[in-house]
Each structure stands twice: as structure tokens, then as C-alpha cells.
Amino acid sequence: MRGGGPRRAPHVLLVLTALLLLAAALTWLIPAGSYARVFHEASGQTVVVPGSFSYGEPSPVAPWQLPGLIFEALSTGSGPQLMVFVLLLGGAFEIILESGAMGALCAGVVRRFQSRPGWLIPASVGVFSVLGFTMGLTTASIVFLPLGMAVAKSLGYDGKTGMAMVMLGTNAGFAAGIYNPFSVGVAQTIAELPLYSGAWLRWLLLAALVCVTSLYILRRAGAPGLPGGQAEFEAQAELTPRQGLVLALTLGALAVVVWGVGARGWRVPEIASVFLVLGVLCGIAAGFGANQICALEAAGCRKMVSGALTIGLAAAVRLVLVRGGILDSVVHGLLRLVEDLPAWGQLLGMYCANVLLDPLITSGSGHAAVAMPLMVPLADALGLSRQAAVLAFQLGDGLVNLTSPISNTLVSCLALSGVSYQKWLRYFLPLVGIYLVIGAACLLLAGAVGY
Helix, strand or coil: CCCCCCCCCCCHHHHHHHHHHHHHHHCCCCCCEECCEEEECCCCEEEECCCCCEECCCCCCCHHHHHHHHHHHHHCCCHHHHHHHHHHHHHHHHHHHHCCHHHHHHHHHHHHCCCCHHHHHHHHHHHHHHHHHHHCCCCHHHHHHHHHHHHHHHCCCCHHHHHHHHHHHHHHHHHHCCCCHHHHHHHHHHCCCCCCCCHHHHHHHHHHHHHHHHHHHHHHHCCCCCCCCCHHHHCCCCCCHHHHHHHHHHHHHHHHHHHHHHHHCCCHHHHHHHHHHHHHHHHHHCCCCHHHHHHHHHHHHHHHHHHHHHHHHHHHHHHHHHHCCCHHHHHHHHHHHHCCCCHHHHHHHHHHHHHHHCCCCCCHHHHHHHHHHHHHHHHHHHCCCHHHHHHHHHHHHHCCHHHCCCCHHHHHHHHHHCCCHHHHHHHHHHHHHHHHHHHHHHHHHHHHHCC
16 A cells, blocks of 8 residues: 555454453453343343442453353354354355356446446445445455446546445445344344344435435546546446346345345344355356355355454453443443433434444444443433434444544555555545434434334
């Protein structure tokens, strides 16, 4: 990367390891305490009883206990289900990419918008947002960045515009998180909410983010200049029937997930099964043999191992706080800071706390696993809905994702594009300010309608 930007970001597992050690140290410093909890059969949730906090006997976590707690977090509770879900999602996505369906779709977009280049930007932002709000794959930006930059240049825009179309489109979808397994999925599982429930508000959020992002990129791009490099896309074949079938199967699987969540109350196992079947069917539709399908599934799983371990290690942080008896103590301290605020102020306080935490934990699943165990009992004690607490986390996590110098996605994309970190911030920060206002307005709406 040029321009003095960050050259090597700490791996998210390293950041979470530091948080794990910090959590263990805090169990020796913070007095242990707990809230009383009751199980509500109607909702299936175990909720905090407001005003029931009391201090108890200390139970600090020693350093030599950490390996055992990490293994426990990786093998018990809801963590393993989410980890396998992520692996299966990666396998399906690898097969879809290998089929060439996405590349052919992008080439078709170029041909369609050659006479109307101004429409390319909103169309691209909308298409790439799908990767974010369905699979939560902001890392897909790295795969499609060269293609996006070539598309933009072929229609007369500069490379930075192509970079923004891919990165900001994917991130807008990730922030809306309609069916994002890494942020909303993990957060709702921890909050004991039906998976992907409350999607109507996230659809509204997606529409707002896609519109604002498209207008911002258009304004910064200006009028297109002389096109160049169209031959690369003109030479690419049209979308083949097999590739069209792959795209149709993908859309069909998403429709099945929407139906299953809304009508049947599906949770992680059922949704993971859909993506397992989707990967196999897309491989058959693409004409791959049985060995190739298996190899692609394995390759996709390998790419997701880091994300899966992130979920497990972040769960270990929560387990340390619980075993040390200080999780509720931390929640009690946060409660005293915000309990005198009006309900809308309490939600905004949660939102701002997650905005500040996001640059340190850029993984959506890792952020959820660290923040939601604190936010769920805090929401219970404040009388706020858990769905609104998930929304406050989701917005705080997603809207500022591409500002962190330790984001592996951002660092990789900057290296590929040759844009310095400082230049990227000058380009992106004004949009971040707009995003934060949209997020605050969304939370105020959530509070007003009892979301």
C-alpha cells in the first residue's frame, strides 16, 4: 500500500485474544455480582429481573484456565452451530463464484449501461449490497474489486469510483443486515430472538443506505470521461443457461429462507441445511462433477475457518466474564450510566458504544459475541426490547466498518487499489457522518413504534 497507510493489521483472532486476557484480568479487579433471572415460556427467553442485582463471592479466572474455557466455548452452547453455519455458507458461496455466474452478471451490467453510465453506480451498489445483507460477506469486496474498477473505467469513471461501488455497496448491505448471519444472526441468537425476525425495519434501512450511498458516489464521481477497456467485457460471453440457473437457485434459496423464518420459525439448523443443499444444487446446475463439488465445498469452508474461530473465541470472552462473575457487574455499571436517560437516549447510548467498539473488533460475529451478552441484560433492566438492542448493535457495528485501520477487508482493498488509507478516509468520512444520522433516525423510529 502506498502513502504511508497501515501495512499489517493485527488479525482479529489476535485482537480477541487480547480481549480474552483483559476479561480474565478484570475478573480479579471487578467485584462479582449477579441479577436474578426468570424464564418466560411464552417467548422462550431467560430475562433479567430489574432491580435484582446483588454482589456475591468472587470467582476470578486464572490464566491457566483459559485454554479449557476456549475449548468449552468452541464445543458447547450456540457457538458450534453458528460456526458450522458459517462454514456451510462459505462452501455454497465458493461454488456460486466458481460457476462464473456473478462475473457474467457484472459483464451484462456493463453492456446494458454503456449508453446510460449514470445508472451504473446505483445498479452496482444495489447488486453488491445483496452479498452483504444475505451472506454478510464484506470480504467479497476483495474478490470483486478488480472487476468493479474495470467496470467503472470501461464507462469513463475513475478507479476510486469503481472501488466505492463494490466496497460501499457490500458494506451497505452488511450494515442493513437483513439476513446477515455474522452480525444479525449471531446477535439474535445470543438475544434468544427468532432468527432474522424484525426484518421489515432492516429492509427500510437497506433502501435508505443504498439510495444515500449511490447519490454520494455519483456526486463524488462527477461526469464520466472517455470510456476505456470495454473490450474486456464485450469479449465475455453472455450469461449462459447454466449460470442463469445458478442465480435462480440462489434467489430461490433466499426466498425459502425468508418463508421458513417468517412462517415456520426456522433457526440456525434449518437455514444452514438450505445453504448446504444450495451448494450441491448450484454445483450440479453449473455442470461440476461430484469430486469438484466436494473440493469447492472444502475450499469455501477453509476460507471461512477464521470467521468460525472468531465466533468461538468471542464466545470464550463471554464465558470468562460469566465464570468470573463480573458480566452482570459490568452491566450494572453501564445501567447506572444510562438509566436516567429517556428510552430514546438509552438506545442511542447503546448505538454510540458500539460505534466506538467497532474499530477495535471489525468482525461482525466477534463484535456481536462480545457486545450482545452485555446489551441483552442491559436492555432487560432498562425495559427496552431485545430487538431494539440488536438493532443498536447492528448499526453501530456496520455503519463505520470501513474506517478501521485494522480491518482486513479494508487493508486488502486499499492494497489492491493503490489508494492510501488517508485518501480513503477523506473520501469516506463525510458519508460516515450521513450514515450515523440515518442510524440514529432508525433507532428513534424503532423506539417510537415499539420495535
